[in-house]
Amino acid sequence: MKFAVVVFPGSNCDVDMYHAISDELGEEVEYVWHDVDSLDDFDAILLPGGFSYGDYLRSGAIARFSNVMKAIKKAADEGKPILGVCNGFQILLEAGLLPGAMRRNNTLTFICRPVKLRVENNETMFTSQYERGEVITIPIAHGEGNYYCDEQTLQQLTANNQIVFRYEGENPNGSLQNIAGIVNEKGNVLGMxxxxxxxxxxxxxxxxxxxxxxxIVTYWRDAHVVTT
Amino acid sequence: MYKVKVYVTLRENVLDPQGNAVKGALHSLNYREVQDVRIGKFMELLVEKSDRDIDAVVKEMCEKLLANTVIEDYRYEIEEVVVQ
Known part of the structure; x- marks a missing residue:
């Protein structure tokens, strides 16, 4: 399985993402610069964290007009797994691949520490290896992670089981309904x-x-590798 | 040439944490009469005349990029200027 780590000017978690895939997961991975036309050679697309375009105007607002976004939309339509983490999530929101928007943290501070998350939905291609309701510890590092969407969108997210992760216990940033990560309706685009x-x-x-x-790998193997 | 002033603020029903903090600071300075503070962005654009209607062009720029209409409202003023 081949992963792409999309690099924007100002991305700074691209190396961590690459390391996670190549050294810990043991799968193929390549950096892809934000101006490429095609992602057809890749099976999954990762949008790393950072401060694309200096977070000017709004986080992700400028990156969403990068050339690579056309290829990302195409991959999303084709049903490929797309994961946006932190700034990657913000870019997916600005691009309209996920609903809602980010506000400044309600603490007005940049928060960088491990937090507890509850796996709300383990029936996605991103969470099948977790138990439903499992509480896990994952670090956060952001100043704008205060998720917001309107009432109607929230109802849709809830009805379609699109809320994948919620902050467990204390909510660090004020996000609506403790939301930490959501998938699109089709279930192949996760932002967290x-x-x-x-x-x-x-x-x-x-x-x-x-x-x-x-x-992600399990999902891909089940779909693509024929076992005899 | 047009000088365009664009004002972007968080929508009224969206909590503005910066505005709230500033309101608290003003209250602590004894400006108790301050009811609400909303913090936003101000942008000044210099736009050349073209075949397209300037109002339509500015509206389009606001919708596409300058404001995120999920959480932000925008308004703008257009002034015709002579550039020397």
Whole structure:
């Protein structure tokens, strides 16, 4: 299975993402610069965290007009797994691939620490290796992770089981309904503020994020590899 | 040439944490009469005349990029200017 890590000017979690896939997951991975036309060679697309275009105007607002976004939309339509973490999530929101928007954290501070998440939906291609209701520890690092959507969108998210992760216990940023990660209606685009790529080895303080990447591989193998 | 002033603020029903913090600071300075503070962005654009209607062009720019209409409202003023 071949992963793409899309790199924008200002991405800074691209190396962690690459490391998680190549060294901990043991799958093929390549960096892809934001100006490429095609992602057809890849089976899954990862949008890393960082501060694309300096977060000017709004987080993700400028990156969403990058050339690569056309290829990302195409991959989304084709049903390929697309994961946006932190700034990657913000870009997916700005691009309209996921509903809602991010506000400043209600604390007005940049928060960088491990938090507890509850796996609300383990029937996605990103979470099949977790138990439903499992509480995991994953680091967050953001100043704008205060998720917001209107009432109607929230009802849709809830009805379609699109809320994948919620903050467990204390809500660090004020996000609506403790939302930490959501998928699109089709279930192949996941956006989340916490950084699973920073939790893939005990040496990093925990490995709870690894199962997310293993879920993607399991999904892909089930769909593409014929076992005899 | 047009000078365009664009004002972007969080929608009224969206909590503005920065505005709230500033309101608290004003209250602590004894400006108790302050009821609400909304913090937004101000952008000034210099736009050349074209075949397209300037109002339509500015509206389009606001909808596409300058504001995120999920959480933000925008308004703008257009002024015709002579550039020397």
């Amino acid at each position: 503020m916490p950084h699973p790529e920073r939790a893939v080895h005990e040496l990093l303080g925990g490995a709870d994020g690894l199962k997310l990447f293993q879920s």
